[in-house]
Amino acid sequence: MRHTMRQFVVHNHAKSLKLVPYVGCKSGFAHIFDSLIPKDYGRKIYDVFGGGGGFTFYACNRFGSENIIYNDHNPVITNLLESLQKHPGLLYDEYQKHHVRSSPDYYLDVRKMDLDDGVRGAGRFFYLAKNAFSGKIRFNSKNQFNCPMRKNAKCPQISRESLSSLSNTIRHLVITNKDYGHYEDVKDGFVYLDPPYMNNTNGHYNATVPLADFVRFVSTVQKLNKVMISEQNDPDSLLLSSDYTVFTVTLHRSLQYVTQNQSQEIVAVNYAVSEQT
Ligand SMILES: C[S@@+](CC[C@H](N)C(=O)[O-])C[C@H]1O[C@@H](n2cnc3c(N)ncnc32)[C@H](O)[C@@H]1O
Structure with a gap:
């Protein structure tokens, strides 16, 4: 796993496509996705922990909704x-x-x-x-x-x-309401993984994902797909292989239920990035 010196910053006021406020919403990350997702990605995009759709709205807007799959296991948000x-x-x-x-x-x-x-x-x-x-x-x-x-x-x-x-x-978007494990066998896709923050006891979501299960899922899905992971934990806990490059993201916004002025996340990708910005 390679760490890079690249630091991204996300501001609250970033202009973005959004339907509802959602804990962990990635609608302010558009400049990061622009920089790290190649223009000619040429494959299906899976937003496996779709939540409020911050990533999905971004991806549909940039690439068109024909090849995008949004999933969340919470039927309230998929409905x-x-x-x-x-x-x-x-x-x-x-x-x-x-x-x-x-x-x-x-x-x-x-x-x-x-x-x-x-x-x-x-x-x-x-x-x-x-x-x-x-x-x-x-x-x-x-x-x-x-x-x-x-x-x-x-x-x-x-x-x-x-x-x-x-x-x-999102006219042609495929929307599913499955457990993330359903996507373990996809291939030749771009898989975006933004799981509920593991080891975080704030309890925003109806369930958390056990870290060991997530690590096992990643080790399978990364074999045949381009993978991007958003996480709050130390990247070492994800046991990522040496194929990954890890970027840090500083959030100048409220991410937690208790407002924080600043917090840190990471974005990790398992493919070579030629940064566009
Ligand atoms: C960090 S949020 C995703 C935020 C999203 N990227 C956005 O921009 O709004 C994590 C999501 O994972 C969903 N989730 C939790 N456990 C899941 C599971 N086992 N399978 C699928 N989705 C799950 C939660 O309902 C929550 O919406």
């Missing part, structure tokens, strides 16, 4: 992406219904409802996500959304046009 893709107008209408009724009590009522049953569920989740405290989405181990409402803030306006434009961006 939102599917609804955006197939029914942006209805999703907008559902959001508006909540917008006019929004209040702290109403928010708590919506939290108790189904969030993964088609466009209605997606509209509820969209409303909750847009009004969550600190802009962070959080699920407990039963996959219940459990983030409190932001205090003293008005429910944000959403534009029908921006939803429609984001929907167009």
